[in-house]
Amino acid sequence: MIKAVKGTRDILPPSSAAWNQVEAIAREVFRIYNYQEIRTPILEPTELFARGVGQETDIVSKEMYTFEDRDGSSLTLRPEATASVIRAYIEHRLDQKPGLQKLYYIGPMFRRERPQKGRYRQFYQIGAEAIGSESPAVDAEVIEMVVEVLRRAGLSGFELLLNSVGDQNCRPQYVALLKERLRDVASRLCEDCQRRAETNPLRVLDCKVPADQPIIDALPSIQDHLCEPCATHFSAVRAYLEDRGINYTIRPRMVRGLDYYMRTTFEIVHGALGAQNSVLGGGRYDGLAESLGSKVHSPGIGFSIGEDRLTMIVEGAAPPKEDPLVLVTFTPGQATARAAMSASSELRGAGIRVEVAEGKLKKVFEVANKLNARVAVICGEAEIAAGEVALKDMQRQSQELVRRELLVEKVKECLSQYR
DSSP, rough: OOOTTTOOOOOOOTTTHHHHHHHHHHHHHHHTTTTTOOOSSSEEHHHHHHTTTOOSSSIIIOOOOOOOOTTOOEEEOOOHHHHHHHHHHHHTGGGGGOOOOOEEEEEEEEEOOOOBBTOOOOEEEEEHHHHHHOOOOHHHHHHHHHHHHHTTTTTTTTTTEEOOOOOTTTTHHHHHHHHHHHHHHGGOOOHHHHHHHHGGGGGGGGGOOGGGGGHHHTTTTGGGGHHHHHHHHHHHHHHHHHHOOOEEOOOTTTOOSOOOOOEEHHHHHHHTTTTTTTEEEEEOOOTHHHHHHHHOOOOEEEEEEEHHHHHHHHHHHHOOOOOOEEEEEOOSSSHHHHHHHHHHHHHHHHEEEEEEEEHHHHHHHHHHHHHTEEEEEEEEEHHTTTTTTEEEEETEEEEEEEEGHHHHHHHHHHHHHOO
């Protein structure tokens, strides 16, 4: 038997209903914040992520699915979407349009990580990017929007973590200080952090190894080394969030795992996910467009929600409620079959969920109970001849004959008690 590739899985009913519910909520929130959908290819040139995400990040150095195409070019299954969105933004000259470009995406990403609860090698993200403004008000609005998505999805008890990682003016001095301090303690850190201490010291702060945390907590805090513009920007973001009543916790060690972040970074965590407790993360990336070839300064901020993890929490809290089902059944025969198909088509046209079954009534009612159908519509020869159908309430076990032209009205009346 051929099975799904390790780290991937099939999303089956009824779980798929929870996925649809989460995506519908996200799309509605994006609509009211005036974001429009962008769909980028799953395959991108490898260089896009090496330049955009960062050669020394775990994503690029360890986790990407990369292969050589037949023409010798190197292609990669996208491990994240921000670089792809900015590539499309530049390629299609969206940087020439006036005002803020507000884009969202929903789709699969790919990283070869160790599979565990809430983490897969093919995983799904819901994300958004606001490109074209350096304003801290935009940062706060993006965070407000993502909090609104979570609230509408029914989440509570989540925590917003906030930080600023500085910019090209103040971060180099902080990185130099961090590198100097790491020389004294690097030998006591994990193997990855020993390498990062030389190649990318900021990534040491993102280490998840428990034994390393006391050492990392004793390192200098970037909050004490922000330049005045970055400190002012971060203060304004916090003020805007407080005006909106959005609680946050400042986490000075949070740098996120991507090199393009600067100034505001944020993450939302939830206790229901265990060790892998991050539901989403994001931040500002004011120099990313230029690093990918844009000749126009295009500051931006965005986030991505781990849809797998969010849906896991939503399913655990309250499974999505399905619309009640109507089973249209008919006894064998061309006339009864045509009547059943006509009835089912009319009911579906009225927005009612319908299944059709042929056979003896005893067997059909067994099927109806297995499907949890609320109503059975019976199209028998006698009923058709009289211009009627039989309507059976499966829960009350009551049955009545109704005129065919009143079918939709009577079914809706019967179903109203189950909504």
